[in-house]
Amino acid sequence: xxxxxxxxLETAVHALLRRMPDRRAPSGLEGRxxxxxxxRAALPWWRKSFAHWPSSMRLVFVAxxxxxxxAAVTVLVALAGSQGAHQLGNALSNSFAWLILAxxxxxxxxxxVRQLISAVPPLWLYxxxxxxxxxxxxxAAIGAATYRAVSFARQTS
Amino acid sequence: xxxxxxxxxxxxxxxxxxxxxxxxxxxxxxVFTTSARLVRNDAQAEDIAQEVFIKAxxxxxxxxxxxxxxxxxxxxxTNLSLNHLQHYRKRWKFFSEFGGDSQDEDAPAxxxxxxxxxxxxxxxxxxxxxxxEALAKLPDHQRVPLVLxxxxxxxxxxxxxxxxxxxxxxxxDILRARAALAKILARADGAERAMAx
Numbered sequence: 626x627x628x629x630x631x632x633x634l635e636t637a638v639h640a641l642l643r644r645m646p647d648r649r650a651p652s653g654l655e656g657r658x659x660x661x662x663x664x665r666a667a668l669p670w671w672r673k674s675f676a677h678w679p680s681s682m683r684l685v686f687v688a689x690x691x692x693x694x695x696a697a698v699t700v701l702v703a704l705a706g707s708q709g710a711h712q713l714g715n716a717l718s719n720s721f722a723w724l725i726l727a728x729x730x731x732x733x734x735x736x737x738v739r740q741l742i743s744a745v746p747p748l749w750l751y752x753x754x755x756x757x758x759x760x761x762x763x764x765a766a767i768g769a770a771t772y773r774a775v776s777f778a779r780q781t782s
Numbered sequence: 783x784x785x786x787x788x789x790x791x792x793x794x795x796x797x798x799x800x801x802x803x804x805x806x807x808x809x810x811x812x813v814f815t816t817s818a819r820l821v822r823n824d825a826q827a828e829d830i831a832q833e834v835f836i837k838a839x840x841x842x843x844x845x846x847x848x849x850x851x852x853x854x855x856x857x858x859x860t861n862l863s864l865n866h867l868q869h870y871r872k873r874w875k876f877f878s879e880f881g882g883d884s885q886d887e888d889a890p891a892x893x894x895x896x897x898x899x900x901x902x903x904x905x906x907x908x909x910x911x912x913x914x915e916a917l918a919k920l921p922d923h924q925r926v927p928l929v930l931x932x933x934x935x936x937x938x939x940x941x942x943x944x945x946x947x948x949x950x951x952x953x954x955d956i957l958r959a960r961a962a963l964a965k966i967l968a969r970a971d972g973a974e975r976a977m978a979x
Contacts, residue, residue, distance in 0.1 A: 631957060634960050634964060635960060638932065638960045638963060638964070642913070642932040642933060643932070645910060645913055645914070646910065647811040647814075648811065648814060648815045648914070649811055649814075650810040650811050650813070650815075650828075650831065651814070651824070651828050653828075654814065654828055654831055654832065654835075655803070655806055655807065657828070657832050658806060658831075658832050658835040658836065658839075659803070661832060661836055662836060662839050665836070
């Protein structure tokens with residue numbers, strides 16, 4: 626399409642679309658909106674978003690949160706230095722000894738895998754990676770082509 | 783869509799001020815239309831329109847006396863519709879855009895002699911319905927920028943930013959959307975003439 630035709634089409638389409646009237650909203654829209662407003666208004670304040678809480682409650686909440694945070698930090702610091710904290714640490718390390726065993730098993734397995742990979746000729750590795758990539762790309766292309774064929778068929782039907 | 787006047791019923795519970803109901807009646811067609819043309823689904827457009835008016839209710843102190851209330855509603859309706867589209871777009875973007883625009887590039891040039899006559903004689907209910915149908919037939923990547931440009935008066939560069947696509951693609955998509963729209967209308971006009979003869 627040459628620029629003149631393009632400009633002519635733009636002008637014609639613009640004029641056409643600007644003359645289009647609004648569509649009529651569904652008859653239930655007004656009732657739905659009013660019902661939803663009423664439902665939200667009837668909710669107790671603590672079930673609304675924080676911005677809609679009474680300002681006194683917002684103040685109490687902020688002050689309470691700050692106090693709770695301060696108390697939690699103070700208690701943790703006090704506990705960390707106590708004798709009980711050391712005992713708790715020992716007890717926990719005994720309970721989770723299996724984690725150390727699991728870590729050893731995994732690192733041993735990892736070592737074996739590394740040995741195995743280093744024993745495979747590099748050409749085989751690159752070939753394997755290339756085969757996986759080609760397979761993936763082929764599947765993606767088939768999927769995309771099928772999708773486009775189906776959507777095109779839907780559009781034209 | 784319905785031909786009856788809007789429902790007047792008031793739900794139980796705390797009722798909003800009567801002014802808000804009047805306000806909503808003034809703008810509901812515009813808000814619904816804005817959304818419906820973008821999302822191409824009446825049920826989703828109704829949900830979006832509901833959300834727009836709930837936001838409007840929250841800002842009603844400011845909107846009630848504002849001369850730009852219509853613009854505010856239109857902007858919110860457009861933004862919510864685009865958010866809705868982009869939410870779903872992520873799911874099908876890969877496959878739908880996988881092949882690029884090659885099939886569009888191969889499309890023949892559009893003859894729009896018939897739409898010219900169509901454009902002159904648009905003032906009938908039936909032909910307006912054809913235009914709405916023709917718009918709905920456009921794929922999202924053409925319809926959305928076309929609607930934003932021609933109905934919402936948003937410039938190309940702003941559309942490009944809001945849709946997260948290049949400026950060149952926006953221009954190409956709008957150009958092709960116009961051509962596709964003209965083609966669909968030409969076909970509809972031709973079919974009507976054939977039936978009349």
